[in-house]
Amino acid sequence: MLKLTKKADYGLMALKYLAEHPETVALSAKDIADAYGIPAQLLAKILQKLTKSGLLKSHAGMNGGYALSRDAREISAYEVIHSIDGPFFITSCTKGSKGCELTPSCTIKEPLARVNDTIAGVLKSISIQDLSDHEHPAGPTEKSSPLVYLTH
Amino acid sequence: MLKLTKKADYGLMALKYLAEHPETVALSAKDIADAYGIPAQLLAKILQKLTKSGLLKSHAGMNGGYALSRDAREISAYEVIHSIDGPFFITSCTKGSKGCELTPSCTIKEPLARVNDTIAGVLKSISIQDLSDHEHPAGPTEKSSPLVYLTH
DNA sequence: CAATATCCGACTTCTTCGGTCCGGGTTTAG
DNA sequence: CTAAACCCGGACCGAAGAAGTCGGATATTG
Ligand code: SF4
Ligand code: SF4
Numbered sequence: 001m002l003k004l005t006k007k008a009d010y011g012l013m014a015l016k017y018l019a020e021h022p023e024t025v026a027l028s029a030k031d032i033a034d035a036y037g038i039p040a041q042l043l044a045k046i047l048q049k050l051t052k053s054g055l056l057k058s059h060a061g062m063n064g065g066y067a068l069s070r071d072a073r074e075i076s077a078y079e080v081i082h083s084i085d086g087p088f089f090i091t092s093c094t095k096g097s098k099g100c101e102l103t104p105s106c107t108i109k110e111p112l113a114r115v116n117d118t119i120a121g122v123l124k125s126i127s128i129q130d131l132s133d134h135e136h137p138a139g140p141t142e143k144s145s146p147l148v149y150l151t152h
Numbered sequence: 153m154l155k156l157t158k159k160a161d162y163g164l165m166a167l168k169y170l171a172e173h174p175e176t177v178a179l180s181a182k183d184i185a186d187a188y189g190i191p192a193q194l195l196a197k198i199l200q201k202l203t204k205s206g207l208l209k210s211h212a213g214m215n216g217g218y219a220l221s222r223d224a225r226e227i228s229a230y231e232v233i234h235s236i237d238g239p240f241f242i243t244s245c246t247k248g249s250k251g252c253e254l255t256p257s258c259t260i261k262e263p264l265a266r267v268n269d270t271i272a273g274v275l276k277s278i279s280i281q282d283l284s285d286h287e288h289p290a291g292p293t294e295k296s297s298p299l300v301y302l303t304h
Numbered sequence: 305c306a307a308t309a310t311c312c313g314a315c316t317t318c319t320t321c322g323g324t325c326c327g328g329g330t331t332t333a334g
Numbered sequence: 335c336t337a338a339a340c341c342c343g344g345a346c347c348g349a350a351g352a353a354g355t356c357g358g359a360t361a362t363t364g
Contacts, residue, residue, distance in 0.1 A: 001157035001237040001321090002271075004264070006244060006252065006353070008153060013260055028309065037254050042354055048311065060310040061362025077267075085153040092158060100158065102189050108165055111283045112156070115229075115274065119154075122270055131263045153352085158322065180340065194323055200342060212341045213331020 002090075008081045010038050011046045015055070015080060016131045019072035026065030046084055053083035073129035078120060080128075088123070090116040154242075160233045162190050163198045167207070167232060168283045171224035178217030198236060205235035225281035230272060232280075240275070242268040 014032045021027065029047050033040035047066050050056045057069045068075070082088055091112050093103045103109065166184045173179060181199050185192035199218050202208045209221045220227070234240055243264050245255045255261065 001160060002154055002240065004242050005153035009243065016260055036257055039354060058310060062308045064309050088154065090156050091161065105188055108168055108283050115278065118274055119271055122267065126267065131260050191323060210341060214333065214339045216340045
């Protein structure tokens with residue numbers, strides 16, 4: 001529940017890896033897979049999705065591979081997750097396809113939609129570049145400011 | 153991916169329902185289930201978990217049922233989700249049980265742990281009481297302030 | 305042309321979730 | 335006392351989704 005897909009996880013790893021190697025023109029899926037020890041074929045499919053979404057550029061043939069299509073700080077974690085796992089929804093009532101049938105009687109879907117937006121906002125505020133700043137500077141996670149505003 | 157369990161969903165609905173009926177001493181699982189049209193037996197098990205976690209008080213026998221053990225504004229959505237679905241982790245590396253085996257080589261688990269904490273903070277800042285404030289006052293969701301601080 | 309790479313859909317396997325069933329124990333109304 | 339109404343909790347099962355695999359087509363370079 002509320003767990004990130006491993007595919008999205010891999011996708012973030014791969015993008016971070018690409019962001020850290022800007023000098024190379026392109027890296028093949030196998031290169032990245034080997035670097036982390038994740039199944040090559042699976043990673044390939046993930047990168048393909050990211051390519052189709054426009055986050056990556058691919059180049060077939062020898063010495064081919066993938067490269068970021070934009071600057072690392074212009075790619076948000078939200079986009080990555082969205083590309084790989086589809087639309088982002090905390091609840092099952094995706095309003096459109098097939099959600100739970102008790103949507104009309106449900107009284108908590110509006111508040112939850114608010115929460116959904118908040119979390120999406122969090123994800124959108126994180127870029128690939130941020131992942132590369134390997135820092136966890138002693139300062140323990142302090143939740144000071146109000147994080148979500150449910151009622152206006 | 154990143155989707156709330158339906159059980160947690162039901163749990164929140166039930167708690168909200170209880171919060172909105174403070175006059176009644178106790179409501180049976182069947183009452184709540186009928187009110188929303190969710191499977192009674194399933195809801196029963198959810199309420200049992202919430203009881204075991206101390207969020208609810210149960211009373212067997214005729215005219216028995218469940219009641220909130222604390223004030224509605226003292227119960228956070230985080231507690232509910234935690235009670236029903238177990239520990240809250242965005243990633244698979246739960247450090248302790250069985251996570252993914254590439255935890256050592258993984259370079260994004262610390263940043264993601266930060267994100268995890270942020271989202272957990274969001275959930276903790278929401279009380280059952282907040283769910284009852286049925287408001288969505290025209291004001292579109294505005295994300296003004298920075299929502300997550302990755303680097304200190 | 306041959307080697308290397310991406311591309312892409314279909315497929316199997318595994319886990320989890322949603323839901324049901326049943327055999328208990330408790331309390332209270334009659 | 336007894337039966338109804340309720341809570342308790344494990345076992346069970348089908349459906350769905352996630353993780354990973356396979357195989358073939360296509361594009362590029364040497
Ligand atoms: S309609 Fe209500 S119960 Fe159904 S998925 Fe949405 S929030 Fe959950
Ligand atoms: S170790 Fe890395 S890849 Fe594995 S679950 Fe944690 S974040 Fe994801």
